[in-house]
Amino acid sequence: MRVRVWAAGIVALASLGIGLAIVLALAGNAATATSRWPWLLDELRQHPWWSLGAFGSLAIVAGGVAAWLQLRPPAALNDPPPPPPVAVPDWFVDRAQTRAAAAAVCLGGRAVGITTSLWGAGGFGKTTLATAVCARWRVRWRFRSHVFPLRPRIYMVTIGRDVRGRAAVAAKVVEVTRFITGDTTEFDDPALAGAHLGRLLDKRPRILLVLDDVWEAEQLDPFLTGGRRCIRLVTTRNPALLPAAARRIPVDQMSRDQARAVLTWNLPPLPEFLVDALLKATGRWALLLRLTNRLISEQCAAGADPTTTAEQILHRLRHHGPAAVDDPATTWNLDDPRLRNQAVQASIEAATTLLPPGGPDRFTELGIFAEDESIPIPVVALLWQASGQLTEDQTRTLCRDLERLSLLTLDPRNGGTISLHDVIRDYLRSELGTAGLARLNGLLIDAIASTLPTAQPLAPTAPDPERAWWQLHDGYLLDHLIDHLLAAGRTTAAEAVAGDLRWVETRLTQRGPTAPWTDLTRIDTPHTRPLARSLAQTAHLLTPTDPSHALIGVLHTRLDTHPHWQPQVNARRHDPAQRPCLTNQWPLPDAPSPSLHRTLTGHTNWVQSVAISPDGTWLATTSHDTTVRIWDRATGTCTATLTGHTDWVYSVAIARDGTWLATTSHDRTVRVWDRATGTCTATLTGHTDPVRSVAIARDGTWLATTSNDRTVRVWDRATGTCTATLTGHTDLVRSVAISPDGTSLATTSNDKTV
Known part of the structure; x- marks a missing residue:
């Protein structure tokens, strides 16, 4: 239609x-x-x-x-509906940074990369400002959807500190791709996942992608590829990770008027001297201002005198907050976790005194949950039932009390979820300590286990998982069970779960091949490393199938020769519930060798040649897709894609010092590339037909190329000029090699001669 x-x-x-x-x-x-x-x-x-x-x-x-x-691209390509418009809190105070960011994203045009960024220490209100930018009428109109008029094409994604390592970053990119486009293609390489997302965004109209709470460059880089109509709005504490061309909008302490508005929102009038003292004691820090406001409001709702309550809170802030507040000339370093914890301690301790008996302890226990995640209330209820004998109804009531004090965010949708500000979570974790975190994670694991049936190993040689963890239905628990097992010090149990084929099947169906591979790499023991490698070897084949249940059959056929998985595969095939099933009648012709680390995917056409750097840390490949790709040897990540050739790229050679490389193409040119920058530093022309191969002399001063024009050409590296044209072959010349001493070279040809 x-x-x-x-x-x-x-x-x-x-x-x-x-x-x-x-x-x-x-x-x-x-x-x-x-x-x-x-x-x-x-x-x-x-x-x-x-x-x-x-x-x-x-x-x-x-x-x-x-x-x-x-x-112009169509308004939508069968994409899922955009998320509902974000809501700005009633207490939000507009700031100049909001208007500046809104103007920047609206004027971004078709630029690739970050258009604007918000940065600063935690708790200064970056996320709230980004939310306010998305809610502005001008921004919503700029990114309007013609298919869903009430839902602009604005997508807000939280990254967070815990998304680290190539597996986790790739999984996040795949998740965002599914969120925006509905595409379910899986990648275990962040660069490839980002390139795929970029290609999909290139086909779509304007999109605003908000990347909230970015900590590392490796988290941001995959999202900067392609998407010429996609504007990225990033919130981060680390401005150094932003590209040089990014618009930086600093967000620090609020102005006096802004801070006063947040502090006194919906409160009875307070003495001016008291308001001034509270503004100084809070450092005009958005998070602390909001906590103080809620604390005074809750006390007043119970009949307390506003002035007396404010004085008590001021006393706590002065005696338990950072010592720097007593020195007007000193600036808080709120990027220091110790000072952040000290700054929020007074407000949190004051707020928790308003909770029912046991409430402060229950609140502190929330520190065990994953950062920047929506935690289902039923999961919280499992923990609090084990630690404090609370029912689910009592859990919901306590969560509501905590929300009123602004100690957490409560979302009633989908059965109810809560989330913690990372500054508050850091404080709670510091209060629990290592021993407390291990004990509470163990309580949570035991509580979850009590809801699951017992299970036996699939094979005598397989570890015992004890419980049917793969029968979990909650997405949070499936994604973070391994993390909680490791935090509880139960590494052996984590190995048993992640190494059970039934768990792998569940995670593959739920999140794709990156998920079970990530589980194994998080454990990172001698037992799990070869298992993770076996999944990495075949991950590029574990894409969605039609019918969908055939994906499990593909998984079984690919793991059938692995000594750890093979007995479990046989057991699953004999399970009547798995029938009909796909089995191998003979060894697969492309069965991975035990020595195979991984398969690198990303080229979109035939891969023509490969060269390995002298130090062995990277390699380069050429393809009929007209690109040259640079790959990291250790991680398998594509670190650069070199573009410039206009036709098939045939051959590549790397200089002995590893600083440059040369490629040949069907477009009749030879290109010289700088390894560090990925730029083409010279284009050598002279051949009259496609250039087949290239070799670089050991001293790097000259190179030789062969062509379909039946000639061999020698080129000066410094000047890019052809210094000799060698003739004699009577058909196209395919290959060339240079002797180590640089005094001679050898060539091969379709004329059957060397």
């Missing part, structure tokens, strides 16, 4: 353009004719030059609009 509508619009505009062209032609004739024309057309005869100009302009505009409609 959408294609038909767009086609109809283009046809209509084309018809209008043809009509205008006819009228334009008539007006042109009138410019030299004098006979009277019938009806209203005589106006053209009487005013020919005015008509010529007016209708000519209209024809140009119509043609431009028609071309724009043809080039």
Whole structure:
């Protein structure tokens, strides 16, 4: 239907353009004719030059609009509906940074990369500001969706400190790809996942992608590829990770008027001297201002005197907050976790005194949960039932009390979830300590285990998982069970779970091949490393299938020869619930060798050649997709894609010092590339047919190339000039090698000679 509508619009505009062209032609004739024309057309005869100009302009505009409609991507490509518009808290105070960020994202045009960024220490309100930017009418109109008028194409994604390592970053990129486009292609390489997302975004209209709480460059880089209509708005504490061209908008302490508005929101009037003292004691820090406001509000709701309550809180802040507040000339270093914890300690301790008995302990226990995650209330109830005998109803009531004090965020949708600000979570974890975290994680694991049936190993040689962990249905628990097992000090149990084929099947179905591989790499023991490698070797084949349940069969056939998985695969195949199943009648022709580390995917056409750097840390490949790719040897990550050739790239050679490389192409050129920057530093021309191969002399001063034009050319590296053309072959010359001493070279040809 959408294609038909767009086609109809283009046809209509084309018809209008043809009509205008006819009228334009008539007006042109009138410019030299004098006979009277019938009806209203005589106006053209009487005013020919005015008509010529007016209708000519209209024809140009119509043609431009028609071309724009043809080039513009459709409003949606069967994408999932965008998320509902974000809501700004009632207490939010507009700031200059909000307006600056909104203007920047709206003026971003088609630039690739970050258009604007918000940075600063935790708790200064970066996330709230980004939310306010997304809610502004101008931004919503700029990224409006023609298919879902009430839902602009604005996507807010939280990254967080815990998304670290290539597996976790790749999984996050895949998650975002699914969130925006519905595409379920899996990658275990962040660069490849980011390139795929970029290609999909290139086909879509304007999108605002908000990347909240970015900590490392490795988290951000995959999201910066492609997507010429995608604007990235990033919140981060580390401005150094932003590209040089990024617009930086610093967010630090609020102005006096802004801080006063947050502090006194919905409160009875307070003495001016007391407000001034509280502003100083809180350092005008957004998080601390909000906590103080909620604490005073809750006390007043119970009948307390506002002034007395504010004085008590001021006393706590002065005696338990950072010592720096007593020195007006000193600036808080709130990026220091110790000072952050000290700053929030007074407010949190004051707020928790308003909780029912046991409430402060229950709140502290929330520190065991994953950062920047929505935690289902039923999961919280499992923990609190084990630690404090709370029912689920009591858990929900306590969570509501904590939300009123702004100690957490409560979302009632989907059964209810809570989330913690990372500054508050850091404080809670410091209060628990290592021993407390291990004890509470163990309590949570035991509580979850009590809800699951017992399970036996699939094979006598497999570790005992004890419980049917793969029967969990909660997404949070599936994603973080291994983390909680490790935090509880139960590494052996984590190995048993992550190494059980039933768990791998569940995680593969739930999150794709990156998920079970990530579980094993998090454990990182001698037992799990070869298991993780076996999944990495075959991950590129574990893409969604039709029918979907056939994916498990593909998994079984790929793991059938691995000594750890093979007994479990046999056991699963004999399970009647798994019938019908896919089995191997003979060894697979592409079965991975035990020595295979991984398969590198990313090229979109035949891969023609490969060269390995002298130090063995990276390699380069060429392809018929006209690109050259640089790969990291240890991680398998594509670190650079070199573009410039306009046709198939045949061959690559790397200089002995590893600082540059040379490639040959069907486009008849040789290109020299700088390894560090990925830029083409020279284009050598002279061959009259496709250039087949290249070799670099040991001293790096010259190189030799062969071509379909039956010649071999020698080039000076410094000047890029051809210093010799060697002839003698009677057919295309395929390959060349240079002797170590650089005194001779050898070539091969289709004329059957060397």
